[in-house]
Amino acid sequence: MALMATHVISGAGSGIGAAVARRLHARGDDLVLLARDAGRAKELAAALPGARTLVGDLADPDRLSWAFSHQTLPDRIDSLLHIAGVVDLGAVGDLTPKTWRHQLNVNLLAPAELTRHFLPQLRVAQGHVVFVNSGAGLRAHADWSAYAASKHGLKALADALRDEEHGNGVRVTSVYPGRTASAMQAKVHHQEGKSYDPDRWIDPESVATTVLTALDLPRDAEVTDLTVRPGR
Template sequence: MSPQRPLALVTGASRGIGAAVAAALAPTHDLLLGGRDAAALADVAARLGDRALPWPVDLTDPEALAGATERIDELDVLVHSAGVGMLGTVAELDVATWRRQFEVNVVAVAELTRLLLPALRASRGSVVCVNSGAGLAARPGWGSYAASKFALKAFADALRGEEPALRVCSVHPGRVDTDMQRAVVAHEGGTYDGSRYLRPESVAATVLAAVTASRDAHLTDLVVRPSES
């Protein structure tokens, strides 16, 4: 990694929005590509060049996470893109589903951020939480997922107030053409048409805008929706 280039860590970087964010940052940043699938991360790193390194770790394993972060002394950008979306009504979802959803979407985000706060403070860095439209409004059948995303927004708001030297942004995309969206449509019993949804690259451009804004500008909450055209 080059000392002349800022360093970014992107979780969920093996596919979808996370991989698109990594590609958007690659021209200007050195990259750590976070995720659990080491082979998929290696494929993404190969496409992005020698400025990108796989960073395979289970974000829900506190000991592994502590070990993986201990040598990161300065960090310019932390993008939380990893997440899970398990849908169902309150009557359908069991306690294990609720716990898993919060563990990945909220608790892991909080712990990774906590461990990296010294590195982020050292560079007056940026934290971006890739949230969801469900983090602003809950619909029937989305209660557990929406609750975790509401909590993620609350986390970002609290962090912004507690760490004034950092820039903290919540990005709320509408439906995005990803594997997760395919699973959602299948759950809903619909026919999948990716052209109806945002491209991951469009969400990545929104993240890039938050990260590269001039220092006098702090983009705190960004909502991006699919175009109707």
Template sequence: MGVHLITGSGSGIGAAVAALLAQRGEELWLLARDAARAEQLRGTFPGSRTLVADLAEPAALASVLADQKGPDHLDSLLHVAGVIEPGTVADLAADRWYGTLAVNLLAPAELTRLVLPALRAARGHVVFLNSGAGLHAPPGLGAYAASKFALKALAESLRAEEYPYGVRVTAVYPGEVDTPMQVRLHERLGLPYDPSTCLTADSVAATVVGALDLPRDGMVSDVMLRPGC
């Protein structure tokens, strides 16, 4: 049975990943932004454990997590949480850039740093849920795309740095996925939404878990997913 720390497990892809691992009897540690969300997650995933920390405040993660006893052996760290702030470069003020970069880039970097000893102890696996926007930046999503391009760089550096310790690193780049975030984004952009043209959260979750399951002689470094036909 593996031990897994997951961010963003409250809905969408994160919830699908947590559900898939829970079905297999894996030990789940779920990061929650506050005590109310932590209680909700424990109700959704009985037997899971929670850590309470706000990814919007990455500089506070070290002190907050130091007061909570997390796992000392971690088979995977799954960065699924993310935010999206639509707007053109002409329209987005600095505070909206900061908010996006804090959750999508700085928090994953800091959380990874804090749990690296547990990952090294298990020769574990870090998965970054990136985006197609982390490879090709669309108009109107500059802040989001910039955070995901930078997340790609973080994954590549971490992969090279942690290879001697046996820690594997995977970046997943899905296209549009049928999640509450995708619905909200279409509403804010005034675009029609058709879930049948999207990937499902379950398909992305299956890809993430498949990367974890690969035997030790190999590593899925990068995987791109697009809606099928």
């Protein structure tokens, strides 16, 4: 990773994304943080002074290109970090197309569109695309069909992108965290009807360490897939 590298990050407002953004900011890298609206952009910029923001709603991937056309984009991108995600549990017999579509839009279609949009800069920089996936991207359980389908699709996106862009020097990594202490995990426990104890699950900082390890690997190697499980 180049000195003063520029990272485009989705999901920087909480959980794993916030931990990754803080770590990169602390070491002096340039950050471009994706926000769903102007208010959220202001919050993110205040939390990480010096960071730039881009406004675009991942729930509406069809409009991302239009939104970016009205903003100043970074000239150089060394990494694109897909960390944003949404989850809504439910049995296949109960889930509506609206619930399916929201998870597919945010978790799969938006990362595909962001990647398409920023690939030219990533090729020039011989940059890195990191997809923070999920254990659900490798195996689906009852009530997880829509979320797991979006994350299985994200694995397919990453695998195909890696094959397509290897010759351009673009590295692609998928990270599959197990249950991580975050607002999303609290929501999952609520939907499962279980009490939530963050101490039982992975600290977002530990997943951030995993992401930075992949980013900082020397150019002669590429981490393709990393599974991170709770250690307690």
